[in-house]
């Protein structure tokens with residue numbers, strides 16, 4: 178099979194293509210909100226929140242920050258680490274439940290701001306499992322040979338869909354974004370397996386009714402607490418579901434990857450609640466030290482929590498070459514998903530030169546702003562000219 182020039186893989190057959198993580202980045206809003214800050218306006222306490230969830234603080238977007246701006250910052254960092262240009266990207270996927278618009282997608286906004294004009298872009302909705310779903314989809318496209326490079330982002334502004342009167346949910350969530358660059362390479366490893374699952378019968382346990390809702394007139398609102406554009410959650414039921422599926426799906430992903438659960442060096446789970454992670458570790462028979470947790474500082478950032486935790490694990494040097502990493506997400510849908518990655522960053526190709534590429538990336542970001550403005554301006558002028566002619 179022939180592949181495009183961009184991959185640097187000549188005449189590679191399908192089995193010779195592997196999807197490797199070659200870049201990563203994260204971004205959070207400027208403002209942190211502690212449990213004490215929260216208890217100033219909600220009937221709760223630092224003691225209650227920390228004991229039940231392990232959360233101490235979360236970041237909350239201010240007026241100028243949004244799902245797309247956070248995604249953009251995380252994406253820029255990931256491109257920097259990967260040392261590739263935005264124009265090298267074939268695909269941008271943003272996993273989110275808090276997209277700025279139904280359309281255009283957050284991914285399209287990021288594509289425009291990056292000047293990634295060779296890339297397709299779309300948002301993916303699978304709640305807190307979204308990042309693993311998106312990674313799996315991008316890795317499959319790379320292995321199948323249809324793309325060479327993908328930017329996969331998990332980004333959320335959960336603060337905008339929380340009911341700040343509901344103490345059972347508003348204490349749990351925070352805002353942020355994480356991103357990775359996946360790229361084709363002949364070196365064996367990278368994404369080894371992915372297991373995606375859904376149980377729509379549990380959809381009412383965790384929901385954000387939106388414009389297309391059959392309950393848009395809110396006829397059920399009084400009965401079950403649903404509010405349009407606000408999160409509803411049956412916490413206890415979600416807790417039971419989460420502890421069950423985390424262990425099951427990690428086992429399935431290990432089996433599919435041809436490794437044993439004991440071979441996993443680090444599990445990077447969705448950061449919902451420390452007690453869920455501890456219960457899942459016990460079920461899997463894995464030491465809880467091997468479960469990455471940073472929920473204390475970020476709260477639950479939904480689709481962003483796994484890539485943010487992955488970045489921190491790398492920064493803390495908890496991931497070494499050839500390690501087996503398991504990602505596991507669970508959330509609304511209900512959905513859950515696991516993935517095993519054999520870590521190892523292939524050598525960069527010869528045409529990449531860090532300093533030069535850094536300058537080229539910055540030029541592209543600048544061009545992106547002008548390109549976007551000039552295209553809008555041209556469209557307006559053309560339409561005015563057409564109006565005058567008719």
Ligand code: ACO
Pocket residue numbers: 220221222225226229230304305344345348383410411412413415416419449450453477479507508509
């Ligand atoms: N502060 C103080 N008291 C509270 C608070 C609060 N913030 N919230 C609830 N309480 C009270 C309740 O009113 C109840 O009081 P009562 O006994 O007098 O009736 C008591 O605390 C116990 O409430 P529970 O709901 O039983 O508390 P629980 O131990 O189950 O913890 C929690 C609640 C933290 C929400 C837990 O169920 C949980 O973490 N569930 C999973 C949530 C989750 O992870 N969801 C996300 C996954 S998917 C996604 O990320 C979108």
